[in-house]
Amino acid sequence: MANLILQLNDYRLTTAEILYHMPDHPKLLQQYLWQEYDLAPHFPELRRFLNFWEKKLDGRLHSVRVANKKLITADDIRHAREEYLIN
Numbered sequence: 001m002a003n004l005i006l007q008l009n010d011y012r013l014t015t016a017e018i019l020y021h022m023p024d025h026p027k028l029l030q031q032y033l034w035q036e037y038d039l040a041p042h043f044p045e046l047r048r049f050l051n052f053w054e055k056k057l058d059g060r061l062h063s064v065r066v067a068n069k070k071l072i073t074a075d076d077i078r079h080a081r082e083e084y085l086i087n
Contacts, residue, residue, distance in 0.1 A: 006037045007072045014038040014068040016046055023058035030059065040068050 016034040021027075038045040043066065053061065 003037060004072075007070075010039065010070075011037040012040050012068040012070045014040070014043060014046060014066060016067075017065040018050075018053075019062040019064075020053075020059035021062055026060070029062055038068065043068075 014036060018032040018034060019029045020032065022030050034046070034049060036045050036049075046064075046066065050061070050064065053059075
């Protein structure tokens with residue numbers, strides 16, 4: 001239910017492909033995929049995660065690619081025309 005509420009508040013499913021340098025072998029790159037509901041175009045959740053990464057983790061960031069998709073659009077939500085009650 002929480003995901004539905006986020007989507008109704010314009011959060012989008014966001015996927016980030018994060019490439020980082022391996023701490024023990026800095027010339028090698030490793031891939032990490034991050035996925036969460038976030039607000040485009042500023043992506044506060046992703047920024048919070050990347051700030052955490054830079055402060056707490058050893059692997060230096062190389063690049064981040066972001067894709068997002070709005071799962072619920074205005075066409076998906078409409079008012080009911082009729083309501084039937086069964087007693």
